[in-house]
Every structure is written in C-alpha cells, then in structure tokens.
Amino acid sequence: MFQKAIFFHLILLLWTTSVMAQDFSSLVEKSWNNNEQLKAQHFQLQQAEAALKEARSMYGPTISLGGQYTLAAGGRGIDFPVGDLLNPVYSTLNQLTSSNAFPAVENATISFLPNNFLDARLRIQQPVYYPELAINRQFQSSKIDLKALEIKAYKRLLSKEVMTAYLQWQMAQQAVVIYEKAEALLKEANRTTTSLFENGKALPSAVNRIQSEQASNKAQLIDAKNQEENAWQLLAFLLHERGISRDQVTVGLPELPDMITNNGSREELQQLDVGIEMQHLAVKKEEQFYLPRVGVQIDAGSQDFDFQWKPYALLGVNVEWNIYDFKRHTHKKDQALAAVEAQKQQKSYVQNQLELQSAVAKNNLLAAIDQANTFQPRIQSSQKTYDEVMKKYRTGVANYLELIDAQTQLTIADLSYILARYNAWIKWAELQYVTASYPIN
Template identity: 35%
Template sequence: MRTQFIHRQVSMPYPNPAERRTAQRRGFLSEKIKPSFKSLILYITILQVLLLTKPFQLLAQTPILEAYIKEGLQNNQALKQQRFLLEKNLYALREANTLFMPTVNFNTTYTSATGGRRINLPVGDLVNPVYQTLNQLTQSDRFPQISNVNEQLMPHDFYDARFRFAVPLVNAEIYYNKKIKQEQLTMQQAEINVYKRELVKDIKTAYFKFLQASEAVKIYQNALNLLKESQRINESLVKNGMATSTVLARSQSEISKIEAQIMEAQNNQQNAVAYLNFLLNKPLESQIQIDTTFNTIKTQIPENINAEMGNREELQKIKAGINANQQVLNLNKTFWIPKLGTAVDLGSQGFHWQFNDQTRYALLGISLDWNLFASGRNKLKIKQAEMDLNALNAQYEQVDNQLHLQVKTTVNNYRSALEIYQSTQFQVESAQKYFNDTFKRYKQGQASQIEYLDARNNLTSAQLQQSIALYNVWIKLAEVERVKAGYVLVE
C-alpha cells in the first residue's frame, strides 16, 4: 500500500524553459512527492521517541530567571553543605579501595629493665672439672675456668625495630565495604539533586512573588494617579460651585488610604527581594531585575500536563539505600568465609643497639581467621539485615504512592489556578469598562463621587486579583515542574 501526497505545481516566473528545467533539477519545483508508507511510519515513530524522551519542562527558562537559578545553585549555603557531604562520601569510597592494597608500617621497641626474676645456670660447675682434666692431660692452660651464669629474664638495653608489609588475601568485609560505600555515594548524589530541585522551585517561587509584589505596587500607583486626577476635578468643581468641600476631604482620605497601601506593598516587595537574595546567598538589599516575560501566560493547559511522575531523586535515594542494605545482607552471609592475610617483617633486634648480620632478620607470616561457631549470632545478624531490607522496600512503595499523590494534587492545583486566572480576566475587563464610563460621567458631573470611588475600588481590586492569580499560576507551574522533576539539572 502506498500513500501519495500530491502538491500543486508551483507557479514561478521562469519564462525561459532552460531555467525552468534547471530549477526542477535543483528541487525548486516539485509536482509530485510520493513517500512510501514505511517511511512515513518511521518518521512518526522517530518524532514520538524524541517527544517522549525530551525532559519535562513547563517553564520557559528566560535569561534573567535562568541566571538567578544558576547563581543560586552555585552559591546557596545549604547546597554547599550537601556538596561537602558528597565529597566526604567520595573520600570514603577511595578509602575503601585502598583497603585492597598492601600496607607498610614501621615499629620499634626498646627495653631497659632491672630486677625481676633471674635464672641460674651452673655452667661452671658442669664444665670446669672437664676443663681442669683437659689442662692436666695437655699440660697447658688452654681451657680456662668459667663462672656459673646468673641471667636476668627481663631484657635490659634491648631493641627491636622492624618494617611490616601486610597484604589481605581473602577478606569479604573489604569487598562488600566498597560496595556499601558506592551506594552511600549514590544516595548523597541523589540527596544533592533533591536539594537542587527544591532550590530551583524556591527561587522561581520567590521570584514570582517578587514580581507579584512589584505589580501590586504598580497597580496602587496607578490608582493613586487616578485619585489625584479626580482630586483636581473635585477642586475645579468646588471652585465653580458645583460641589461642596466635603468631596475634597473624601478624596484626600482615599489618597491617604492608597498611600498606606503603597507602603505596605513596597514593604512586601522588599521582603520578597530579601528572601530571594537569601536563596542566592547575596546581600539582602541587592537589586532584582524585573522580567516582563511573565506578565502574561497562555490560558490553555499544555498537552504534556498530566499526572505522570518523572524520575524523582527521592526514589533514587531510597533505591540506593536498598542496594546498600542488600550489600550488608550479603556481607553477613559471608561469615563462613575465612579471612586470610600475609605479612613480612624486615628488622633488627639486639642488645646495646648493635646492628650487624646477627641482629638483622626477616620473618614471613600467614594469618587465618575462620569463624566456626558463634552461638547463632551470625544468623541473627542476617535476620536483622533482612528486616532492614524489608522496611526499606515498604518505605519505597509508600514514598512512591506519596509522590504520585503529590503529582496529581499539584497538577489539579495548577488547573484550578489557571481557571481562576481566566475568570479574573473577564472581571478586569468589566471593571475597566465600568470605570471608564463612570469616570467619563464623573468629569461631566453626571456621576457622584461615591459612584466614582466605587468604580475605582472595583477596578483596583480586580487588577490586584488578576495579578495575584497570574503569578499564582506561575508558582503552581513551578510546583508542577518540581514534582515531575522537569528542570534539567547540570552537574
């Protein structure tokens, strides 16, 4: 079966037939394109794979926000602490690798003693009669008389200095200790990624709250300008005898109220700036740039918003913990394997610090440690490790369910926030239209001050609600990105 895609002939200004044929050969003109059905299926399959393997990322990374995120990932103090712990685990793994290597130690002892037990050897009593007989037979003094020996057992002025070279030959603890350290390193790396994702979400949330507070200041400033404009109108009306002075007092009261609200909004803005700088590990008063890209948002829900969970590092951490406990279990099961090692001593020992061929020595030793009976302690250790492993597997299932629930509720919260924002758009349009009509009638003296103030309050309230709803959508979108592990972390 073949599928034809027939394109209309493109009409192009080639009056010269030779030019037209050249254009057709170069592909500028095409009358029929007939790709095979298999090629079409292959193209669609590749496109689907690319879409499915692309990391989930909802928020467009604008240069300003992305710069703050990179700065926070580099300078945040809590993240630095986790990096130090990661380096510690890396050094622990390197230490575990060195346990397979030989070790060289130097050890020396010196002994000086007096008193204590002594040993008497009657050497003279045993040998002197023989020597005396020999001297008589040879008629010489070639065999002198010797004294009995009275030697102190504790060595006096004695030293022993040696280098020991030791190598483990068979030791299951060293092997599984390395495996455990590797899993601990994986756990710490997953913990760092958890901190990174949480920090990215916190930075985005803090930035959107800063934009929200800045927009509130702007809205109140616009409301203040409108009140000042109405104040000038009221002064003109009072001057022309068309209104009493009470309207001026009411206008001034409204201006004071708005000014107080501006001060409160500016305070919220400063607090948002301070918190964002705290996350970035910068001076709290550092200036924050405003990105106008986030002043609007698409009201359509993205198609890739769903309740599917991404590759969460929380589960990776527990999985590494399960693997580590599995290695502990394997280690406990090797209790029957003996430990075998060898050592070579090269040294010198003697009295009065003598060093010669008689004092130097070499010693080779092989050690064997075999656990044959321990009253069932080894089997009990195995049972304990199995229970720890079962507990971690249960924890994995629980956390997996919790994360799926978190994704579902977060996505629902985002949908709800987007619907609220859509409703505020209509409210702002209606409030703006009502205010424009009322303000026009108010300038003409056809609307009362109460009507004007009510229209202005409704407009300000609607604009504030829209601003809050807008940045709340961005915040919820950042939370969705967090729970779906959508932000691409750079190591």
C-alpha cells in the first residue's frame, strides 16, 4: 500500500498545481529589477535622452565672456612726421607770443603691434536658421526610440530565459521525486524479497538483484539531485536576488499549457522601422544642401590702452550658403537612399523569418501537448501492472525479474510524462517569446 500512497500523493500534487493559473510576472519582474545588463542599458537610455536635450538646446543662444591683453615691442611700424608738421607752427607762435609755450615735438613711429592694450567683450551668438538642427533633434529622438526598443527586446529575451530556467528546475525537482518514489518501491521490494528468502521461498540471487537495482536507482537519484541543484543555480543567477530560497520561488502551473492565440509585435521589427526613419533623415539632410545657414552675433565690450575704458558694441549677421560641391551631397544622398532600401529588404527578411519561427513554435507546442496527453493512460497501466505483479510476487507466483521489470516500466513512464509535460511548457515559453505575447512595460 505504501507505493499506492506515493502514487496518489504525486497525482494530488499535480492536481493542486493544475488549478492555479500560471503567472511568471513576479519572477520576471525580479530578473528585470536585478539584472546588471538591463541597468546598464537604462543608463544608456538616459544618455540618449540627454543627447536629445542637448540637440534641443542648440536652438538657444550662447553667451561667452572673453578678453585679450597685449604687450608688444618691435615689429613693423609706420613713421608719422608730426614734428616736421607742427614744429614750424610752434616756432612762429613762440615768436609771436615771445614765449616758449609751444615746445618742439619729435617725429613719432607708430607700431602695428598694440602695446599695453586690453580688449574685453561679452559675446552673444544666436542661430536664426540652421536646417540641420531640426534633423539632429529628430535623429536624437530616434536614437531614444531605438534604445527603448533594445531594452524591451532584452527584457523579452530575459523573460523567456527565466521561464525556461524555472521550468527546467521544476522538471528536475519532479525527477528527484520520481527517483525517490522508485527508491521507496525498491525498498519495499527488498523487504518482501528478504522475507521470502528467510522463509525459503526465494533464492539469494533475487535479494542480490533487488539490492543491485537499489544501488542503480541511488546513483540515478544522486545525478537527478545534482541536475536539480544546477537548474536552481541558473534560476537564482537570472533572478539575482541575494538570499533567495527555493520556497520563495513558486509559480502555479496547470497540468498542460493552452495554445497562445494573441500575437504581438517583435521589437526587432520595430527597431528596423526606426532604422529606416533614421536613414530617411540622412536623405533629408542632403536634400537641404542648398538651404542657407543664418546666425546673429553681438559683441559688447571695451578696447583701449593702459586699462582705460572705451566701450563699444558690434552686431554681425553670419550667412553661409552652399553653391557647389562637385555633387558630393548628391552621392551622399544616393548612399542614404540605398541604405533605406537595404533596411526595407532586411525588414522583409526578418519578418518572414519571425513568421516561420512562429509557425514552427506553434507546431512544436501542439505536438508537445498531444504527446504529453498520451502518458496518463500509460502511467495508470504501469501502476496497475506493478500492483498486480507485487501481489503475485508476495505469494510466490511471480518472480523477481517480473517485479523489477514492472517497477522499471513504472519509473520510466513517470519520468517520460514529467519530461513531456515540462517540455510542453518550455515550448509554450518559446512560443510566447516568438509571438511577443508576454507584456513588456
């Protein structure tokens, strides 16, 4: 009766989980919140947002304060005969006034290099019409969209990896349960065989064979526990939460998944759409080659020698107008147009590829569900066969080889069903990823 209790306990465990709806959101959110790669991409998104703000700020003025103080000696100069011009006049005035009120003046040499000269200014520059500023702003905005889609794509991949890791861990746990169940069955078989041997109804070889099966099952149980530990380590790594225990990681799963009918839009296709838009911006930039660029500059300050103050103001309008560049901008435009067409073809190829992946994933899920549904009758039949053989074995009607074969078939049926069940769930997670069904915020 002990093996029946284990069997019904396993059925009760599976039925209990089947009435709960699967919800991986808690595990997925943990992985999103703790993943360093995702955090790095969020910082890159902030970087792109700052670049957009920088592009917008280019429409505003820039104000700078500058100055230059100059000391000079030597260099080129010009002779100015001020003495030759004024001294005859001063001499006549001195004679008329009978005084020396007008002393003689020496000729001067004026240097081209300013000495002890200070130029201080406040400069304001304002772009008036720069077409490339609008292009740059749109380009930086597209980079934000591209980075946001990259984050969503990584989140989607991470969600699939977390689901798959959890399902593989659960599958390994169930395998441990099955081998422990087999260990209990073999223990009961060994007790029964030993009793038969002591009563002279079984040979020593029967006891040895049962004990050999126990050792073999023990080795398989050790391997199953190792696989369970490795699967748990992978899941814990993806969740990346310090101190998390197995009891804190639970997801209610129905017996088998349902077919996914709602399809979303893959981020890879959206990224290609944004890439096409960015290439169109490159085309637009070259089409604006002949448009003028206009800016205004205002200088207000002082220029004088010996640190004197002589204020001035200067207004300037800067105009730049492209006329001819030997068709360089035309060739750049052709390159951008070719890049647009290449991106469109790439998008078409990726779209067809994703549709193929979706069709294959749906077929795989349907086949996995159908395959898993075939195991329940096999498990029931194997359990019934084992119970009957065990009864006959206790009465000496069946031999130990029949008992071992029945126990082996039951263990294989249990393991095969667990593998088929979780394989169906793994195919479900793959289909969720391929069809972009899981909601990504």
